[in-house]
Amino acid sequence: xxxxxxxxxxxxxxxxxxxxxxxxxxxxxxxxxxxxxxxxxxxxxxxxxxxxxxxxxxxxxxxxxxxxxxxxxxxxxxxxxxxxxxxxxxxxxxxxxxxxxxxxxxxxxxxxxxxxxxxxxxxxxxxxxxxxxxxxxxxxxxxxxxxxxxxxxxxxxxxxxxxxxxxxxxxxxxxxxxxxxxxxxxxxxxxxxxxxxxxxxxxxxxxxxxxxxxxxxxxxxxxxxxxxxxxxxxxxxxxxxxxxxxxxxxxxxxxxxxxxxxxxxxxxxxxxxxxxxxxxxxxxxxxxxxxxxxxxxxxxxxxxxxxxxxxxxxxxxxxxxxxxxxxxxxxxxxxxxxxxxxxxxxxxxxxxxxxxxxxxxxxxxxxxxxxxxxxxxxxxxxxxxxxxxxxxxxxxxxxxxxxxxx
Numbered sequence: 266x267x268x269x270x271x272x273x274x275x276x277x278x279x280x281x282x283x284x285x286x287x288x289x290x291x292x293x294x295x296x297x298x299x300x301x302x303x304x305x306x307x308x309x310x311x312x313x314x315x316x317x318x319x320x321x322x323x324x325x326x327x328x329x330x331x332x333x334x335x336x337x338x339x340x341x342x343x344x345x346x347x348x349x350x351x352x353x354x355x356x357x358x359x360x361x362x363x364x365x366x367x368x369x370x371x372x373x374x375x376x377x378x379x380x381x382x383x384x385x386x387x388x389x390x391x392x393x394x395x396x397x398x399x400x401x402x403x404x405x406x407x408x409x410x411x412x413x414x415x416x417x418x419x420x421x422x423x424x425x426x427x428x429x430x431x432x433x434x435x436x437x438x439x440x441x442x443x444x445x446x447x448x449x450x451x452x453x454x455x456x457x458x459x460x461x462x463x464x465x466x467x468x469x470x471x472x473x474x475x476x477x478x479x480x481x482x483x484x485x486x487x488x489x490x491x492x493x494x495x496x497x498x499x500x501x502x503x504x505x506x507x508x509x510x511x512x513x514x515x516x517x518x519x520x521x522x523x524x525x526x527x528x529x530x531x532x533x534x535x536x537x538x539x540x541x542x543x544x545x546x547x548x549x550x551x552x553x554x555x556x557x558x559x560x561x562x563x564x565x566x567x568x569x570x571x572x573x574x575x576x577x578x579x580x581x582x583x584x585x586x587x588x589x590x591x592x593x594x595x596x597x598x599x600x601x602x603x604x605x606x607x608x609x610x611x612x613x614x615x616x617x618x619x620x621x622x623x624x625x626x627x628x629x630x631x632x633x634x635x636x637x638x639x640x641x642x643x644x645x646x647x648x649x650x651x652x653x654x655x656x657x658x659x660x661x662x663x664x665x666x667x668x669x670x671x
């Protein structure tokens with residue numbers, strides 16, 4: 266099978282963001298399939314490909330994957346308008362490739378929702394089979410986060426509808442996403458639930474060592490957040506927890522923020538203004554280096570804004586990294602991940618907005634190493650049994666093979 270794969274935010278383990286597409290593409294190549302990956306350019310990708318001036322792109326082999334990187338810069342710190350412009354430019358340039366490059370199947374993954382556009386072009390104008398992967402429900406999540414522009418919301422809704430009605434199959438990353446697809450698609454559309462997965466070798470409890478991050482003492486209990494610092498993450502909640510711990514005189518529990526995003530500078534400035542020496546901020550780390558750091562934390566922080574659309578409609582990479590590393594997970598919102606944590610006893614779930622309960626839970630964990638070890642062992646077991654990347658890759662490949670041209 267020759268697969269033409271569109272993912273604007275593609276990254277390798279040398280980058281500092283999710284590598285789902287890289288891992289699945291490598292699994293496809295290992296099965297004998299040919300994969301051409303079309304992506305954009307961003308500083309967290311880990312890509313360093315030769316530039317083809319004649320074609321106006323970077324192109325090269327990445328572990329057997331033919332990668333075409335369009336020189337369209339993107340950053341999570343950009344304004345909404347600038348990010349939207351980058352989304353549209355990538356989609357429009359990708360249409361030409363969708364119409365020209367040889368393939369037996371076209372696959373496109375959001376976010377953003379504009380990723381569906383080259384898939385639609387290949388489906389309608391070339392008659393190629395098309396599989397659409399949905400990582401977030403649009404426009405539900407932007408609307409829940411406060412976007413009110415009716416033209417933008419209408420455009421998102423139209424692309425969502427066309428994607429579901431044109432695709433030969435869809436992939437959703439969480440139960441809520443699958444439900445959202447089925448609510449707006451033909452009842453006959455095959456929809457597979459394939460969540461983000463665990464890289465069991467990169468994130469492994471055996472890599473645990475003493476943390477050498479500045480500001481961390483040998484006896485500190487370190488709870489870490491390793492992900493995007495965006496509006497949707499609601500990280501002010503953690504600063505409030507830090508302030509509560511400071512009020513209680515607790516100097517042992519430290520909250521560590523590793524990553525990048527539009528909110529990071531503001532959050533760091535706010536923490537400094539409040540004198541929160543227990544809130545420490547660090548830059549993003551390449552995934553290969555993040556594994557040992559994550560395993561050396563005492564707890565993983567799974568935090569989002571209290572928005573019902575998030576409860577069943579997200580599949581955060583960091584949760585799967587935490588459980589793979591054998592960490593107990595602190596979660597501050599209900600939903601399918603909270604259900605997994607409670608069912609498998611691999612962490613603690615606190616009500617949204619309950620700062621005292623969050624601080625209480627952290628202090629209890631800090632005072633009970635045996636409980637932490639038990640939760641961490643349960644987390645690793647969950648990772649191995651349900652979310653190992655090879656298991657999910659098998660499901661992913663079977664979904665694509667079922668719809669490729671013969």
